[in-house]
Amino acid sequence: MCYIAEGRSGACDRYANDNGNLVRLDPLTILESRRDAAGSEGSVVPFLEREWDGDIVPGPETFVTAIGAGTTYPDYKPAPFIVASQVDGVDMVTVVTEGIFSYCGVKLKIDTDRHLGDECAVVRSDGEAIGHVTTSEYGSQMLSLGGVHHLTGGSKKEGRVTCATMLALCNGETADLTIDGGADLTVQAGKAPVINGALEERMRVGCGSATVGMFAAQWKDLVDEVVVVDDHITGVMSEHQAGKVIGWEPTGIKINGRRSTPGRYFQVAEPGTGWGGTNLTDPLAIIGPFNGKVARPGLSLLMVSTTGEHSAYYELDEELTPVQMDMPDRLLPSVHRIEENCEPALTSILFMAGAGGSLRSGVTEHPVGLTRSVQNSLTYVSCGGAPVYTWPGGGITFMADVTRLPRNAFGYVPTPALVAPLEFTMRAEDYRSLGGHMDYVMPLGDALKGKTGRQNDHILKGRRSISSSSGNPWPAGSDNYPWRKFTE
Numbered sequence: 007m008c009y010i011a012e013g014r015s016g017a018c019d020r021y022a023n024d025n026g027n028l029v030r031l032d033p034l035t036i037l038e039s040r041r042d043a044a045g046s047e048g049s050v051v052p053f054l055e056r057e058w059d060g061d062i063v064p065g066p067e068t069f070v071t072a073i074g075a076g077t078t079y080p081d082y083k084p085a086p087f088i089v090a091s092q093v094d095g096v097d098m099v100t101v102v103t104e105g106i107f108s109y110c111g112v113k114l115k116i117d118t119d120r121h122l123g124d125e126c127a128v129v130r131s132d133g134e135a136i137g138h139v140t141t142s143e144y145g146s147q148m149l150s151l152g153g154v155h156h157l158t159g160g161s162k163k164e165g166r167v168t169c170a171t172m173l174a175l176c177n178g179e180t181a182d183l184t185i186d187g188g189a190d191l192t193v194q195a196g197k198a199p200v201i202n203g204a205l206e207e208r209m210r211v212g213c214g215s216a217t218v219g220m221f222a223a224q225w226k227d228l229v230d231e232v233v234v235v236d237d238h239i240t241g242v243m244s245e246h247q248a249g250k251v252i253g254w255e256p257t258g259i260k261i262n263g264r265r266s267t268p269g270r271y272f273q274v275a276e277p278g279t280g281w282g283g284t285n286l287t288d289p290l291a292i293i294g295p296f297n298g299k300v301a302r303p304g305l306s307l308l309m310v311s312t313t314g315e316h317s318a319y320y321e322l323d324e325e326l327t328p329v330q331m332d333m334p335d336r337l338l339p340s341v342h343r344i345e346e347n348c349e350p351a352l353t354s355i356l357f358m359a360g361a362g363g364s365l366r367s368g369v370t371e372h373p374v375g376l377t378r379s380v381q382n383s384l385t386y387v388s389c390g391g392a393p394v395y396t397w398p399g400g401g402i403t404f405m406a407d408v409t410r411l412p413r414n415a416f417g418y419v420p421t422p423a424l425v426a427p428l429e430f431t432m433r434a435e436d437y438r439s440l441g442g443h444m445d446y447v448m449p450l451g452d453a454l455k456g457k458t459g460r461q462n463d464h465i466l467k468g469r470r471s472i473s474s475s476s477g478n479p480w481p482a483g484s485d486n487y488p489w490r491k492f493t494e
Contacts, residue, residue, distance in 0.1 A: 030464050033467045035390070070102050089448060097434040101429065107359040114175075114353060118206045120189070125142075137152060169418050178194065190203070213236050215241040222252055232307075233310075240270070261274060282313075302326075307320040312344075314344035314348065318330055359403070369443070387402070387430060388481040
């Protein structure tokens with residue numbers, strides 16, 4: 007129901023009016039996969055970007071993605087492309103459509119020990135609330151952005167900013183975020199996060215207890231005590247089971263925190279951006295008085311963070327007070343080894359959405375049949391040719407790693423809502439049995455020649471060159487289905 011003037015594009019920048027013809031501006035993306043002589047999966051070979059000329063013939067494995075295909079909306083209309091192909095001697099059908107998602111969001115996994123914000127703290131972009139901090143995971147802080155309440159349940163500006171931020175993140179661009187009472191972030195899928203203006207380099211090797219366990223043998227006989235400072239579980243070598251097993255002697259150390267099991271301490275400090283994700287700038291703040299019956303002058307102490315970013319060496323004076331000294335050469339390799347065993351810090355972004363009425367009715371006249379077919383693994387779901395994780399339970403709720411899609415695979419509409427590609431691939435016999443739109447199925451060769459089904463009210467611009475992850479499974483491959491083992 008949009009009005010687009012002659013020679014102009016619409017508000018979503020997806021369609022244009024060309025002499026009265028509705029033109030989909032983004033070219034349709036087609037994947038071709040080649041296999042090497044041994045039969046293993048090769049790289050994805052893209053077509054060059056150009057107008058339709060009808061000279062492309064289907065190769066041994068060619069897949070029409072939903073990128074640039076158009077949508078099923080309004081609901082009654084079959085999907086823009088319903089393509090028949092043959093894979094490993096099996097007749098297959100792929101239903102291709104772009105989906106308009108008001109019910110969608112993005113999940114961010116940010117590899118850092120630094121405290122970004124309290125759980126449930128509001129995440130903002132351009133001053134607007136677009137999500138919140140959720141429960142942290144091992145060595146990572148997690149954000150949940152978007153969702154229908156931010157897209158359509160708030161002010162118009164909140165919806166626009168939420169949509170624009172998610173679109174940027176899904177298309178591999180940067181986004182600047184602020185967290186109420188917490189950090190300022192610059193994030194981008196597949197890149198290290200920038201936290202309060204500083205580029206994060208490493209993800210922790212493990213919690214403090216795990217670090218003690220991993221490196222206990224390497225510290226034996228080099229230092230009398232090791233404390234690995236961590237916001238979650240601070241490890242103390244002489245008390246830890248790893249130290250006990252290899253014969254570590256008691257040191258009389260006292261840690262200011264809540265003792266869990268031996269050598270493991272919770273809540274040694276408040277969360278922050280200092281040592282091990284705490285607010286500490288001086289790690290000695292967590293050390294209480296040493297037990298004079300056990301400790302002795304000259305006792306050596308190494309304190310280190312879970313990334314090796316912070317480290318310090320101390321020896322006890324005559325009053326059993328730790329005095330900082332230069333790091334001995336004998337301990338430098340172990341600190342560097344912690345750094346070497348830390349993986350690079352990255353920002354991972356998952357697009358998450360629920361495939362609702364328009365999508366399912368574009369596939370079949372019996373929408374619940376599609377849901378059940380997906381749940382039973384008879385229908386394989388892909389997003390721009392990339393694999394997805396489909397949540398169990400009702401509906402078709404899926405997640406996709408945006409770095410496994412071609413760049414700029416996502417779009418938007420002014421609702422506001424995101425537009426994402428989605429493909430459903432199954433055996434032709436399964437498509438027929440779930441009530442598919444069999445009268446609209448076209449051969450793959452016709453689709454590659456630029457033909458569109460009679461259900462389409464738009465014409466296509468052309469193709470584009472893409473770069474797709476060679477690690478993606480082939481969307482139409484029979485390995486994706488449980489019936490393969492019965493046909494071999």
